[in-house]
Amino acid sequence: MGLLAHAGTAALALAGLFALAVALNVAWQLIAPRDPRRPPLVFHYVPVIGCAVSYGMDPLGFLDECRRKYGPVFTYPLLGRKITATLGPLGSNFVLNGKLAHVNAEEAYTHLTTPVFGTEVVYDVPNHVLMEQKKFVKFGLTTENFRRYVGLIRQEVLDYMSKHVYAEGTKTVSPGTDAFETSSEITILTASATLQGREVRAAMDKSFAQLYHDLDGGFTPLNFVFPKLPLPSYRRRDRAQLKMREFYISILEKRRASTEEPDLDMLTALQNQEYKTGEPLTDKQIAHIMIALLMAGQHTSAATGAWAILRLGENQDLQRRLYEEQLEYHLDKESGKLRPLEYETLSTPLLSAFIKELLRMHPPLHSLMRKIILDCPVPASVGAPSAEPHASESFKKRNEGAEYVIPKGEYVLAAPGYSQVDEGIWGKDAKEFRAGRWLEEGNKVPGEEDEGEEDYGWGKISKGGKSAYLPFGAGRHRCIGEQFANVQLGTIIATLVRENTWTLDQDFPGNDYTTMIVMPAKPRKVTFKRREKVL
Template identity: 85%
Template structure:
């Protein structure tokens, strides 16, 4: 009895301490004078935990509620950190094009990426070294390579459908297929067959697949918040990282020892690069860059591909029109069959518009963070109330002309995914998936007049940080794999539409925010049917 009583008292003491902490935290927020140079603090009950639950469950809804209460610039606590959100295109530009003296991506992400990618690359090196490494990767992303990739990607899609969907050509209708699982398998096979090289593709069905799975276990929100816990998954992550590095290095060594002409892939491109200092990339650095390309590209592309499958399964008319567009552009009237896709002719208007709308509504990364390394002023224009017509009556008085300062050690957050669904920018149908918006009056992003444009292979879009359309980020950390992603996604969608039709087996799924990437929530099944008839791929 004495032991039970002691345990009960201990529990009561802990519970009482938690209640006291909550009460003191609430009182401090209500009573303490507010520093006008700091952004408004989002009200929260539990210290340290802060807004983790509401933000984690529905980030876009959380940001929307906070914007209505506090304006486009506000600070919220998250698991012991303070995050200042800067919403809207001006907020994205402030964060993503911030001065290196103020904002730092490396310190925001290295504790997550370095254990997975490896040392001496990406966020484990100073920014100027990362910029050189990004240039090295560009040498493997040539138009000549993209031309070769189109056929390789098509073949991988066909092989997956034959082996895993239609049971080796014995069926014409599939059982229910999980859209995300199918997209993940197609994505990693197409990426390994193209960017990664034939050795990686050959190993993808063997031990390498397990290494990938174990390493992938280190890319979760838990790892982001607590990067060094003594958990079995962390140990598997670290072992897989070492073995995967050794695997890439062994490929490099075998290629050097061979007299055969090397494949013109990313590994070959990286072997021929050297820094401005004259030092070549080491085998270890090449291996880690290859791991980074594999891991970072896989998650985002797999998620986007699954949303594409689900959207077309939901919208049979759009699926039919995409197929008819392929027939219109590629039908060989002599043979009655569709000509092969080619890089130069891959872009067709409706497919182009569908991909753009897909990335607008379903960006794989809704938010991007930077760490403040010296006190950082937030221009008054970022928090201006002019674009907040629905804000509380005292909002304009509280925020007009105010220039905030975010203290060193805190974080800033840009939310391009939020801007891409903002009704004040895109209109009342902003949250609706409507491919036609990109076919009406050109493909300009609403409100863009002074941003520079660049054609990434799917029409001109803004390349500036002030754009309301930034599915690949902006600034010095803009995704280097953007053009490859367009090629990969375009060929996958076109090949699936050419050779299959499919239907959604349940209502359209919502967003799953439990991982680092925004995925469709379960259930997310579709049923495929092979196309038959004179016109075929």
């Protein structure tokens, strides 16, 4: 009884302390004077935890609610961090094309990426070194390679469907196929057969797959928020990272010892590269770049591929029209058969429009963060009430002509995924999946005026940060794998449509926000059926 009484007393004491902390936090927000140069603070009850529950369950819904209360610029606490969201195309441009003196991607993400990718690459190096590493990667993303990759990707899709979806070989219908699992496996097989090289592809059926699985376990929101927990999954991640590095280095050593001509893959492109200082790109750095390409590209492409399968399972008419487009553009009238897919003719109008709409509605990353390393002013135009139709009248009165300052040590967040479904930008059907919007005459992405090009060290690209459509980011951190992703996804979709029909087994799934990449929530199953006559 004594122990129970002590436990009860302790529980009451903890509850009392929690209630006191909540009361003090609320009182501070209501009574304490606010610096007018700081963005409005989102009201929250629990200190430290802040808005983590609301944001974690439905980030875009949370951002929308805050925007209507506070305008396009506001600060919210998240697990001990203070995050300032700058919504809208101007807000995205402010973050993604921000000055290096003010905003820093490396400090925002290195604690998540470095244990997975490895040291001396990506966010574990200064930005100018990362730009050089992106230039090295670009040497492997050539038109010549893309031409070769299309056939390799197509064959991997055919083999996978035959072995794993229609497992018995003679089966023509496969119900209950998980769209994400299918997309994930196809994505990693096609990436390993092309960018990664034949040695990686050969090992994918063996121990390498387990290494990938263990490393992937360290790429979650838990790792982002708490990077140094003593958990078994963290230890498995670290062991897998080391073994995967050794695996890539052993490939490099064997290739150097061989007299055979090396394959035209990314490993070949990265060998013998030098930094501007004259220092060589080391085998360790090559291995870590290869791991980064595998892990980062795998997550985003697998999620996008899953959404593609689900959207076409839901929309039978669109699936039929994509098949008819393949016949229109690729049917050889003499033989009566479809010509093999080729790089130059891959991007047919409806297929391209479908992929664009897919990335508009289902961007793998809805938000992007930077750490403030020097007090950073937010231009008045980003949070201007006159340009903010959603904000309340009280916000407009409070903030006319305001220019905010975000202090050093806090974080700033751009949400391109929010802008891509904003009815104020795209119209009443903004949240409707409609591939045809990209085929309409005179259609133009809001804010996509030419902003000029800039070379950050890996080739000229459009700065493009003011666009309302940024599925691959913008500025110096724009995804360098954009072209490969389009080739990979286009070839996979075209091959699936040519060979199969499929239907959705349940209602269209919602978003799963529990992972780093936005994936379809379970259940997400489709029923595949082989086409009776494959031309």
